Amino acid sequence: MTVTSTGKRKTAKARATVEEGEGTLRINSRPLHVQQKAIKERVKEPLIIAGEEIYGDLNIQVTSEGGGIQGQAEAIRMAIARGLVEYTDSDDLERDFRDYDRNMMVEDPRRTETRKPSQSSKGARHKQQKSYR
Template sequence: MVTNTSGKKKTAIARATVREGTGKIRINSQPVELMDPEMARLKVLEPFRVVDENLRDDVDIDVTIEGGGVMGQADAARTAVARGLVQHTNDAQLRDAYMDFDRSLLVNDVRQSEPKKWGGPGARARYQKSYR
């Protein structure tokens, strides 16, 4: 059985494919062990810290990520992987364990950056003025 899921964070979009396998996890066609920086790799592998080790050995996961920065991509991939595992196993206890651990494993973060406005260099900052 093949399961397709997705995750988002800011402008990063991750699509994960979960299938029966031997425990291979690939991010953009490269093994997850080659992912840099290490903090991003640990974030992507976080869904496996909550579940038992046997689950990781039973599935192959292919993740395609585009857009955003390094940590945004890691957050998106983490959500896609966790959703894929829940959907693949069809296990309510796993879903509840993820929700108790961290809700953002299964629910996308809906926050977006505020648009830039006139009168300043950014969304909120204004140009300085001097009276002398």
């Protein structure tokens, strides 16, 4: 059985495929131990919560794109957690993920505010500086 799940954080997107195998985890076709430290730490969280007995015999392939390193790490973490829950069909596992961090199962709706017209390009609410003297 193969399960595909997605995760999003800001502009980063991740897609995870969970299937039976020998217990490998690959992110963008590279094993976990080759990834940056920020990604490693965040991605291990759902695996630690799930436990070796659940993910030990599963192959997890993740592709991520967009956003920055931290946003991609969060998106990957969400995709893996959702994939494990869907693969095992376990309410207890989903409850454990939600208790640890709700953002493992639920997307964060916050997005960048759009820039307003007739203002500088520094941000959504940045105004031109003016002198009163």
